[in-house]
Amino acid sequence: MSGTSTSMTNGYDAAAQQPRSRLSFDLDVDIAIVGAGLAGLTVALEAARLGASIAVLEGRHVGWGASGHHLGTVMPGFGLPVADLIERVGLEDARELWALSKEGAEYVRATATEEAMPGISVSEGALEVSNVDVGEALISRLQTLSGDLDTEVEGWQVDRVRSELRTDRYFHGIHYPKAFQLDPRKYVHGLAALARRAGARIFEDTPVVSIDPSGIRKRIVTPSARLRASHIVLCGNVHLGAPLRRLSETLLPVWRYAAVSEPLGERLGEVVAFRGSVMDSDGIDHFRIVDGDRLMWASPETTWDARPKRFAAAIQRRIDTVFPRLGKVAIADVFGGPVGVTVHGMPQVGQLRKGLWVASGFGRQGIGTTAMAGLLVARSILWGDERWRLFSPFELVWAGGPTGRVAGHLIGKWTRGSSAAAGALARYRERARLKERQREARLAEANRQAGARSPPRRPPPGQPRPARPPAQQAEPAAAGEHEGGPSSH
Numbered sequence: 001m002s003g004t005s006t007s008m009t010n011g012y013d014a015a016a017q018q019p020r021s022r023l024s025f026d027l028d029v030d031i032a033i034v035g036a037g038l039a040g041l042t043v044a045l046e047a048a049r050l051g052a053s054i055a056v057l058e059g060r061h062v063g064w065g066a067s068g069h070h071l072g073t074v075m076p077g078f079g080l081p082v083a084d085l086i087e088r089v090g091l092e093d094a095r096e097l098w099a100l101s102k103e104g105a106e107y108v109r110a111t112a113t114e115e116a117m118p119g120i121s122v123s124e125g126a127l128e129v130s131n132v133d134v135g136e137a138l139i140s141r142l143q144t145l146s147g148d149l150d151t152e153v154e155g156w157q158v159d160r161v162r163s164e165l166r167t168d169r170y171f172h173g174i175h176y177p178k179a180f181q182l183d184p185r186k187y188v189h190g191l192a193a194l195a196r197r198a199g200a201r202i203f204e205d206t207p208v209v210s211i212d213p214s215g216i217r218k219r220i221v222t223p224s225a226r227l228r229a230s231h232i233v234l235c236g237n238v239h240l241g242a243p244l245r246r247l248s249e250t251l252l253p254v255w256r257y258a259a260v261s262e263p264l265g266e267r268l269g270e271v272v273a274f275r276g277s278v279m280d281s282d283g284i285d286h287f288r289i290v291d292g293d294r295l296m297w298a299s300p301e302t303t304w305d306a307r308p309k310r311f312a313a314a315i316q317r318r319i320d321t322v323f324p325r326l327g328k329v330a331i332a333d334v335f336g337g338p339v340g341v342t343v344h345g346m347p348q349v350g351q352l353r354k355g356l357w358v359a360s361g362f363g364r365q366g367i368g369t370t371a372m373a374g375l376l377v378a379r380s381i382l383w384g385d386e387r388w389r390l391f392s393p394f395e396l397v398w399a400g401g402p403t404g405r406v407a408g409h410l411i412g413k414w415t416r417g418s419s420a421a422a423g424a425l426a427r428y429r430e431r432a433r434l435k436e437r438q439r440e441a442r443l444a445e446a447n448r449q450a451g452a453r454s455p456p457r458r459p460p461p462g463q464p465r466p467a468r469p470p471a472q473q474a475e476p477a478a479a480g481e482h483e484g485g486p487s488s489h
Contacts, residue, residue: 020061023203023225029053031381032220032229034208036062038184038367039359040235041191041202042107042374048198050382055227056200057220059207063188065237065337070367071258071286071298072187073277074108075126075179076101076151079364080345082144089393091148097390098149104372105179111371112182117190119183123288125276126179129161129170131284138172145174152178164274169322181277181288184367208236213356231381233357238340247358250348251340254363257311258298260290261319262330268293271325283364285322295319295329308334339363346394349373357381 031047033040036058044054058064076098078085086094112120130138138155145151156173192202212219213232220227238253272278272289279286287297299318300311312331319329341363342348348361349372357380359373379385 020204021202023055023057023206023222023227026226026228027055027201028217028228029055029201030229031055031231031233032057032218032227033233033235034211034220035235035237035360036192036202036204037065037235037237038063038188038191038370039362039374040233041188041195042371043233043235043359043378044200044202045191045195045198046375046378047382048195048200050378052382054195054200055229056195056202057206057208057222057227058202058204059236061204062192062202063185065339070184071277071288071296072181072184073126073179073279073286073288073366074105074181074368075176075366076105076368077366078346078369079341082141082149084345086144086148089390093390095149096387098151100372100376100387100390101369102151104370104375105368107371107375108182108187108368109180111194112187112190116194117186120186120190121183121290122180123182123275124177124180125274126176126181127156127161127164127173127274127276127278128176128281129165129173129278130281131169131171133158133171134281135172138174142174152176164272165278165323166271166273166325167322170280179276182367187367213353216355218355231355231357233359233377233381234352235359237360237362238338247348247352247360251342251361251363252303253338254301254303254341255305255336255338256298256301257306257308257315257334257336258286258296259312259315259331259334261295261297262332263291263293264295264326264329265293267326268295271323285318294332295326305338306336308336311336342394344394346391347373348394349376349391350388351380 030052031043031054033043033054033056036056040056040058041062044056048054078097078101080088082094082098085097089097109122111117112122114120142153142155145153154175154177156175158171161170161173162168196202206222206224208220208222210221211232212221217228217230218232220229220232234247238251268289272287272295275289277286277288285297285299287295290296297315297319300314312334315334316329316331319326340361342361345364346361347365347369348358351357357377359370359377362370362373376385376388380388
């Protein structure tokens with residue numbers, strides 16, 4: 001989940017306020033795209049640039065779902081942990097998948113320039129912090145990322161992390177210097193503007209009633225028109241519904257809520273010096289500074305829709321728990337949006353049947369992954385790029401329906417609870433070690449001042465103790481002496 005800067009708190013940009021166009025006439029195109037979010041608009045932009053005729057159908061308006069409600073962090077990787085990805089597909093395929101995710105992040109950076117999208121507000125760096133003391137695991141992960149996957153990363157020790165984030169709740173960290181963040185609402189509407197400029201036609205307020213993917217020319221029915229296309233790309237996330245229920249039921253709908261604080265002034269910089277995105281290793285918190293002195297924070301997550309304002313107090317308490325030195329933080333706005341989370345933790349990218357494509361399942365994946373999928377699908381259709389087959393091991397898996405949503409909610413609660421317990425235990429052990437070092441330092445200082453030697457060490461277990469020196473025996477009595485004294489003779 002995520003959020004953005006002033007546009008998130010002050011309303012839509014001018015690009016979002018332009019008149020909407022509905023599909024009200026029958027149309028034939030090369031590629032029809034269902035869903036005007038980040039992935040769908042990337043497919044539209046790239047396919048239009050390659051010369052295809054494009055129609056994008058959106059049931060509401062551009063970026064209304066999760067695509068307009070991100071914290072805006074762009075970095076390589078997937079929702080599936082790196083070690084699990086390598087175990088699932090092997091090191092060679094994992095390298096290729098990771099390279100694709102890096103390509104997606106680079107595409108976003110190249111597209112989101114001030115020339116193309118004024119006010120996009122790019123800031124640099126992302127920091128993943130651990131809630132527990134995991135130095136050895138950090139070293140292993142760094143070796144995998146930098147050595148096996150050729151990613152620029154830095155390992156930060158506890159002191160470095162805490163010099164940037166004034167809290168004792170975080171230990172080690174992994175810094176991604178080439179990661180960045182931007183205003184996602186400006187980005188999604190900037191993509192739409194670029195796609196229109198390239199020749200794509202975007203129809204909003206145009207829900208899809210039915211899809212017939214059979215035949216050379218596939219058919220889509222909307223409330224007021226019909227559309228035919230050689231290829232259909234499904235980018236509708238959890239909202240595809242009846243037209244393709246088999247796909248929508250493979251996604252667990254998750255709503256994550258985020259807040260933007262009121263301006264905090266200089267005290268924010270004194271507590272949070274790092275200017276990029278910060279996320280914890282358990283996926284509980286994700287925050288960054290926006291507009292210079294506001295804190296944007298995503299934390300609560302549910303598997304049902306709710307009014308975002310309900311979560312203002314929860315986010316406020318969470319900020320106070322992590323950064324008590326900030327004092328009371330007033331919340332200016334709370335927002336949220338649904339994402340589709342896959343069971344296996346990877347996005348759904350590829351061809352379901354001839355001419356029917358999918359680019360979906362981006363919950364917990366990040367903006368760079370949506371760009372990667374959009375690029376890959378457009379190039380697969382028009383260039384014959386076969387790299388989408390790298391995602392074949394991650395098939396469509398049913399998310400469990402209502403039971404899956406309940407299970408997802410309980411798992412989320414258990415994850416947050418276990419993370420809190422592990423963090424509390426790690427901080428307790430850290431305090432205990434600190435007290436022990438302080439005690440030893442005081443004892444050493446006392447010994448130094450007294451000029452005393454260190455006490456002798458005890459022999460290791462199983463070693464015999466040194467024998468005590470034998471007691472001194474009394475000398476024999478002198479000749480002629482006895483108990484009564486010297487002889488009287």
